[in-house]
Amino acid sequence: xxxxxxxxxxxxxxxxxxxxxxxxxxxxxxxxxxxxxxxxxxxxxxxxxxxxxxxxxxxxxxxxxxxxxxxxxxxxxxxxxxxxxxxxxxxxxxxxxxxxxxxxxxxxxxxxxxxxxxxxxxxxxxxxxxxxxxxxxxxxxxxxxxxxxxxxxxxxxxxxxxxxxxxxxxxxxxxxxxxxxxxxxxxxxxxxxxxxxxxxxxxxxxxxxxxxxxxxxxxxxxxxxxxxxxxxxxxxxxxxxxxxxxxxxxxxxxxxxxxxxxxxxxxxxxxxxxxxxxxxxxxxxxxxxxxxxxxxxxxxxxxxxxxxxxxxxxxxxxxxxxxxxxxxxxxxxxxxxxxxxxxxxxxxxxxxxxxxxxxxxxxxxxxxxxxxxxxxxxxxxxxxxxxxxxx
Numbered sequence: 001x002x003x004x005x006x007x008x009x010x011x012x013x014x015x016x017x018x019x020x021x022x023x024x025x026x027x028x029x030x031x032x033x034x035x036x037x038x039x040x041x042x043x044x045x046x047x048x049x050x051x052x053x054x055x056x057x058x059x060x061x062x063x064x065x066x067x068x069x070x071x072x073x074x075x076x077x078x079x080x081x082x083x084x085x086x087x088x089x090x091x092x093x094x095x096x097x098x099x100x101x102x103x104x105x106x107x108x109x110x111x112x113x114x115x116x117x118x119x120x121x122x123x124x125x126x127x128x129x130x131x132x133x134x135x136x137x138x139x140x141x142x143x144x145x146x147x148x149x150x151x152x153x154x155x156x157x158x159x160x161x162x163x164x165x166x167x168x169x170x171x172x173x174x175x176x177x178x179x180x181x182x183x184x185x186x187x188x189x190x191x192x193x194x195x196x197x198x199x200x201x202x203x204x205x206x207x208x209x210x211x212x213x214x215x216x217x218x219x220x221x222x223x224x225x226x227x228x229x230x231x232x233x234x235x236x237x238x239x240x241x242x243x244x245x246x247x248x249x250x251x252x253x254x255x256x257x258x259x260x261x262x263x264x265x266x267x268x269x270x271x272x273x274x275x276x277x278x279x280x281x282x283x284x285x286x287x288x289x290x291x292x293x294x295x296x297x298x299x300x301x302x303x304x305x306x307x308x309x310x311x312x313x314x315x316x317x318x319x320x321x322x323x324x325x326x327x328x329x330x331x332x333x334x335x336x337x338x339x340x341x342x343x344x345x346x347x348x349x350x351x352x353x354x355x356x357x358x359x360x361x362x363x364x365x366x367x368x369x370x371x372x373x374x375x376x377x378x379x380x381x382x383x384x385x386x387x388x389x390x391x
Contacts, residue, residue: 066093066101068170068182076166076188079273080197080286081156081222082148083164083190089136089145090170090182101172105131105145106181108168114161121167121187141244156192157223165189191281193229194221199272199288206295210258211268215288217255218274231277233257234284241269241290251275264297264376297376301325304353304370304383311390315358320370320383322353327375333357334382336367342382349373360390 069090077084085107093099106127110119131139131147139147151159166188171181196218205212213235218227232253236246246269249259262268269292274285306321318333330349334342335357345357360366366389369382 063174064093064095064097065174065180066099066172067095067180068092068099068103068172069094070183071105071168071170071185074166074168074185074188076164076190078190078193078195078283079148080195080284081153082150083166083192085147085149085166085168085188086144087168087185088143093172094182099172101174102133103136104133104171104173104179105136106169106171107131107147107166108184109149110165111159112163112165114163118163118165118189121165122184151192153222159192160194160223161192163189163191190283191279193276193278193281193283194223194225195276195283195285196221196227196230196274198286199233199274202270202272202288202291204268204270204291204293206262206264206293208299210260211262211293211295213257213259213270213272215255215272218285227274227276229276229278230274231282232275234273234275235259236271236273236287238269238271238290239267241292246271246287246290262295264295267292267294297327297374298378300378300380301328301372301374303380304331304372307368307370307383307386309368309386309388311360311388315356316360316366316368316388316390318355318357318368318370318386320353323372325372325374329373329375331355332371332373332379334369334371336385338365339367342367342369360388362390365389 069092071087071090074085074087077086089103089105091098107129108121108124109128110121110123112118131145136145139145167184167186169182169184171179173179197220199215199218201214201216203214205214215233218230221227232251233255234251235249235257237249237259238245238247249270250257257272259268259270269290271290272288276283276285301323302325304320304323307318308320309316309318311317320331323331330351331346331353332344333346333350333355335345336342345359346355355370357366357368365387367385367387369385371382372380
């Protein structure tokens with residue numbers, strides 16, 4: 001065949017620019033190298049690095065066991081017919097690293113009748129209830145979980161005086177949904193008391209120096225008895241009215257409370273709970289209806305005192321004791337001419353307790369009074385009148 005040697009070895013046809021002819025058809029001079037050569041070299045280098053890394057890899061690490069840390073701040077409080085648990089859910093595992101798997105909380109509960117030794121909450125072995133990840137979000141209040149265990153009316157009535165014990169522990173689930181449980185928290189206890197229903201008749205009235213709260217004392221407990229264990233009341237306050245925004249303001253033994261920490265034109269919300277105590281155990285009633293108030297300053301300052309005056313050359317000079325109210329705006333000066341009705345002689349508010357009246361005439365008698373005005377526009381009653389005879 002033309003172009004091939006008789007020995008059968010292939011022979012390249014001459015190409016333009018070729019310096020020599022190889023017996024192999026793809027061996028060209030440098031000007032005709034394949035454009036894929038740089039990519040080939042890069043891929044080869046990467047494979048070499050990968051093989052080197054595989055050659056230096058250590059033994060495989062065992063899977064991480066995410067055992068939640070122990071809950072350390074479990075607490076329980078009775079609010080009405082509910083036993084309210086509060087705690088901070090663990091965010092870390094016992095290895096000190098953050099949990100990456102969904103957290104669950106197991107709650108253990110025991111109920112011991114009055115007069116008997118308290119039963120261990122873990123004694124039953126099985127949790128009373130379990131809070132899943134979605135439940136934890138639903139009961140989250142800031143950084144804490146607030147879980148109310150509401151007792152139905154029949155259970156509440158037959159359990160009065162019983163001791164409720166609670167313990168919690170966290171868990172995560174691994175391969176085949178197998179649980180990895182953390183250490184159980186401390187056990188907290190609450191003796192169920194016969195509290196009253198919500199406080200009724202709450203009102204708030206503004207005064208010059210405080211907001212006064214009043215309400216009706218409860219007359220019956222939830223079981224229908226007299227409130228023998230009633231010890232007082234707790235007052236809660238909020239500036240937004242949102243359910244989670246109320247904070248304990250104070251306690252009082254009577255059905256009234258004064259809150260001096262307020263400002264006019266600001267809005268405040270209040271709730272009250274009745275407090276019951278027996279043998280060191282404390283319980284509260286449910287919240288009263290929230291009341292709101294936006295107090296306005298309708299309270300005038302007291303009248304100025306110590307007004308005196310005298311007639312000098314061509315004018316009457318008045319002086320009085322300065323008022324000390326922080327919202328004082330100034331003073332008004334009034335004059336009666338020869339026993340007539342008073343009229344204001346100060347064109348604007350007087351900023352200092354001194355006034356000069358040059359609009360007097362000889363042979364007339366004048367009576368002067370001074371009032372104080374605050375920043376809200378409230379004006380005091382007039383001061384005692386001072387008589388000046390101009391001669």
